[in-house]
Amino acid sequence: MRLVLGDQLSPRIAALRYVDKAQDVILLAEVDAEATYIRHHKKKIAFVFAAMRAFAARLRADGFQVRYVKLDDPLNSGSLRGEISRALLDETFDEVIATEPGEHRLVADMEGWEAAFGMPVEIREDSRFLCTHAAFRSWAQGRTQLRMEFFYRKMREATGLLMDDREPVGGRWNFDAENRKPAKPDLFMPRPPRFDPDAETKVVLQLVSDRFSHHFGDLEPFWFGVTHEHAEVALQHFLREALPSFGDYQDAMLEGEPFLYHSVISMYLNVGLLDARDICQRAEQEYRHGRAPLNAVEGFVRQILGWREYVRGIYWLRGPDYLKSNALGATRDLPWFYWSAETNMSCMRAALQQTKTEAYAHHIQRLMVTGNFALLAGIDPHQVHEWYLAVYADAYEWVEAPNTIGMSQFADGGLLASKPYAASGAYINRMSDHCKGCAFDVKAKAGPTACPFNYLYWDFLARNRAKLSDNPRIAPMYRTLDRMSDERREEIAHDAATFLETP
Numbered sequence: 001m002r003l004v005l006g007d008q009l010s011p012r013i014a015a016l017r018y019v020d021k022a023q024d025v026i027l028l029a030e031v032d033a034e035a036t037y038i039r040h041h042k043k044k045i046a047f048v049f050a051a052m053r054a055f056a057a058r059l060r061a062d063g064f065q066v067r068y069v070k071l072d073d074p075l076n077s078g079s080l081r082g083e084i085s086r087a088l089l090d091e092t093f094d095e096v097i098a099t100e101p102g103e104h105r106l107v108a109d110m111e112g113w114e115a116a117f118g119m120p121v122e123i124r125e126d127s128r129f130l131c132t133h134a135a136f137r138s139w140a141q142g143r144t145q146l147r148m149e150f151f152y153r154k155m156r157e158a159t160g161l162l163m164d165d166r167e168p169v170g171g172r173w174n175f176d177a178e179n180r181k182p183a184k185p186d187l188f189m190p191r192p193p194r195f196d197p198d199a200e201t202k203v204v205l206q207l208v209s210d211r212f213s214h215h216f217g218d219l220e221p222f223w224f225g226v227t228h229e230h231a232e233v234a235l236q237h238f239l240r241e242a243l244p245s246f247g248d249y250q251d252a253m254l255e256g257e258p259f260l261y262h263s264v265i266s267m268y269l270n271v272g273l274l275d276a277r278d279i280c281q282r283a284e285q286e287y288r289h290g291r292a293p294l295n296a297v298e299g300f301v302r303q304i305l306g307w308r309e310y311v312r313g314i315y316w317l318r319g320p321d322y323l324k325s326n327a328l329g330a331t332r333d334l335p336w337f338y339w340s341a342e343t344n345m346s347c348m349r350a351a352l353q354q355t356k357t358e359a360y361a362h363h364i365q366r367l368m369v370t371g372n373f374a375l376l377a378g379i380d381p382h383q384v385h386e387w388y389l390a391v392y393a394d395a396y397e398w399v400e401a402p403n404t405i406g407m408s409q410f411a412d413g414g415l416l417a418s419k420p421y422a423a424s425g426a427y428i429n430r431m432s433d434h435c436k437g438c439a440f441d442v443k444a445k446a447g448p449t450a451c452p453f454n455y456l457y458w459d460f461l462a463r464n465r466a467k468l469s470d471n472p473r474i475a476p477m478y479r480t481l482d483r484m485s486d487e488r489r490e491e492i493a494h495d496a497a498t499f500l501e502t503p
């Protein structure tokens with residue numbers, strides 16, 4: 001029996017290696033346990049189920065034997081274990097072959113499968129990634145700091161991507177200094193392609209509407225692609241239309257423009273509808289053929305070859321306890337407006353509202369708006385982690401948890417980020433047009449109309465002095481804080497407490 005999970009929809013997935021069309025049965029199962037252990041966004045559940053169905057149809061068309069269990073099958077046991085057991089009762093198998101899952105919870109469950117099923121269970125390493133577990137461990141071994149930039153250079157050398165012989169193309173590893181422009185509303189914004197739901201996807205939409213109406217987010221309009229062909233259209237569209245400006249506007253935010261020049265491919269890539277190496281090679285070709293500048297292509301390749309592989313390495317290296325990290329001792333509950341999007345802060349409202357409608361926010365919204373706010377407000381990192389895992393269509397624990405717990409909340413004490421991604425309203429004002437229409441005044445430092453990011457920023461530094469003031473990258477901010485009068489520091493603490501205590 002070959003088991004394929006909902007985020008493993010690639011014909012080259014390890015579990016399908018050397019699959020025998022005559023003898024082997026491929027099992028795919030939509031199970032309640034996976035859809036509800038976190039209350040995933042409705043669009044995310046619909047996307048995964050619809051893509052699973054499309055993948056199963058493709059496998060059948062290619063002559064494979066597929067056992068597909070729909071969520072509303074009356075015999076559906078509701079769990080992966082239950083569905084494998086049921087298949088073993090119905091048919092004769094002598095081995096179960098699976099690909100490693102993307103989270104510790106399922107790894108722990110799989111460890112008990114051999115005993116439960118009374119037969120060999122082979123769990124194969126997921127070969128969709130460019131860095132193996134062993135290669136990451138060997139890179140990390142003996143290092144006191146695990147900085148992404150050095151890992152990324154190693155990956156460039158190992159893969160030959162954006163390399164001229166042994167040198168990085170253009171003579172530098174990183175062209176970030178040329179990126180980071182704020183966007184202007186009159187720029188041409190290439191919107192990601194939208195796909196009309198086919199008949200089977202419409203059935204899934206009805207199912208999700210019936211069964212998961214209490215989950216977060218808007219189910220419709222549903223425009224995600226659900227096949228490899230759709231994902232390919234989305235990728236090609238990005239490479240031609242948006243990649244050339246990707247670097248310039250990577251950190252920009254604009255009211256009413258959820259996607260800007262981002263690729264919006266993470267949900268396809270993370271379930272196997274696209275391949276990471278192929279994407280990087282094709283982005284490189286855009287540069288080699290003179291269709292996209294190096295700052296854009298290097299910036300984009302770094303996200304996939306660097307950040308994506310690096311956070312995965314950290315997730316598996318640190319083990320399940322990483323999820324409990326709380327280096328700053330943050331304990332506040334996640335505010336309700338993360339779910340309702342009802343807030344007077346324009347930047348937060350834009351990010352939260354589009355999260356609700358699209359199950360998507362781009363990196364800077366996740367890191368410097370919703371993540372930054374949670375960090376400054378001292379929200380329990382585990383609650384923040386569960387929120388990010390639930391609300392985004394691309395969220396799987398191996399990629400979401402290090403980004404949230406490490407990069408965004410600094411809860412791992414600086415393993416992943418060399419300093420907390422904490423910023424006042426000035427940063428958001430520089431990179432976006434949100435402040436113009438906001439109920440708060442980004443220039444005001446104190447009082448009820450001042451931008452909350454301003455006093456929360458200083459309050460965060462004051463609260464965490466013992467843990468952060470030795471960090472050389474933020475020491476200058478502590479010197480500024482120390483130059484403030486006692487009255488000013490009291491005012492900051494008062495404004496922060498008043499804002500955070502107000503329901």
Ligand code: FAD
Nearest residue numbers: 262263264265266303307308362363366367394395400403
């Ligand atoms: P683009 O901006 O076009 O980037 C291209 C690709 O690079 C992405 O599709 C993605 O595959 C990869 N990438 C970029 N940044 C990262 C990163 N930091 N880590 C891993 N891959 C990256 N990404 C997820 O795929 N799933 C998540 O659950 C997730 N949770 C996040 C939570 C927080 C708090 C933060 C700060 C970031 C998170 N990210 C996550 C990373 C990043 O925000 C998304 O990958 C990106 O916004 C997806 O949109 P895009 O496809 O338009 O990406």
Ligand code: SF4
Nearest residue numbers: 345347425435438451
């Ligand atoms: Fe956000 Fe502050 Fe600007 Fe309002 S003023 S949009 S809260 S940064």
